Amino acid sequence: MYKQLKEINSRPHPFEFYTAAELWTNEHTAKHMLKYHLNDDVDLASRNRNFIKKSVQWIVERFELNEKSEIADFGCGPGLYTTRFAERGAKVTGIDFSKNSIEYAKKMANEKGLDIKYFNQNYLDFEAEDRFDLIIMIMCDFCALSPEQRKKLLSKFKEFLKPEGSVLLDVHSLNLFDQKQESATYELNQFNGFWSPNDYYAFVNSFKYEKEKVTLDKYTIIEESEIRVVYNWLQHFSKESLVKEFEDNGFKIENVYSDVAGKAFDPNSPEIAVVAKKS
Secondary structure, eight states, X not given: OHHHHHHHTOOOOTTOOOOHHHHXXXXXXXXXXXXXXXXXXXXSSSOOHHHHHHHHHHHHHHTTOOTTOEXXXXXXXXXXXHHHHHHTTOEEEEEESOHHHHHHHHHHHHHHTOOEEEEESOGGGOOOSOOEEEEEEOSSGGGGSOHHHHHHHHHHHHHHEEEEEEEEEEEEEHHHHHHOOXXXXXXXXXXXXXXXXXXXXXXXXXEEETTTTEEEEEEEEEOSSOEEEEEEEEEEEXXXXXXXXXXXXXXXXXXXXXXXXXXXXXXXXXXXXXXEEEO
16 A cells, blocks of 8 residues: 555656546546536636637637638647637638547537538647648647657648748646645545546646646546556746747747737736747
8 A cells, every 4th residue: 555655646757658548538538528628618628608709709810811711720629619710611620639529529510511621639640731821729738748749749830831821829827837736635536427437536646847847737546446547747838938949949929918819918827829930
């Protein structure tokens, strides 16, 4: 028992383990994630309905989108943005790890008579001959990736963008990092059975990495028949560090905002959004 508790409470190196598949492709958790996506009133897996509406309107106006515009949504989920862009006539592509989300997005597109390309795969492995006027990555997905993964993704963005194309994405700021506290807790059937249909104990270790500005929520799920560990990493950025990361990977930053609805940049904001082009 002592060795098990020591392992449960152990602190890994930043981004030492990557378990996105456990969260997004596990049949049980994927169903719960889809429910969170489709709950219009809260900001859990997706933004709330009012924010998405406001965000889509701003994006359409900011990038002058029309029926000739080609858009790719990396981490599109159940199509909350892709559907709205397609309804405005744009040519849209969505990529997501979750089979449940993609199937739901395809169903909505079929019901609405929308021609949207959907790909059920890890966007880090996505390849396409299409070139896009706009690539979006919303809900701070960029923060869940390691430095090496982010570098790979930005390289793909450069490849997929048209010469005058743009990238829009958001990240967690250092203000949010400063609010995070380290902790260790455990709970029976945490999140109302989110992790399994069977009884389980979920140990949650929250770590902060001051030098790297990274946080980790490490979930150790103990069932009668197995033990699983899920790592939820989040990189946090200052305006300066985010600009530098883009510039180091061949981009120039056009604008910095507080969110993907075009709110003016506030140094105290919990999020930062950027619009970037190839340099």
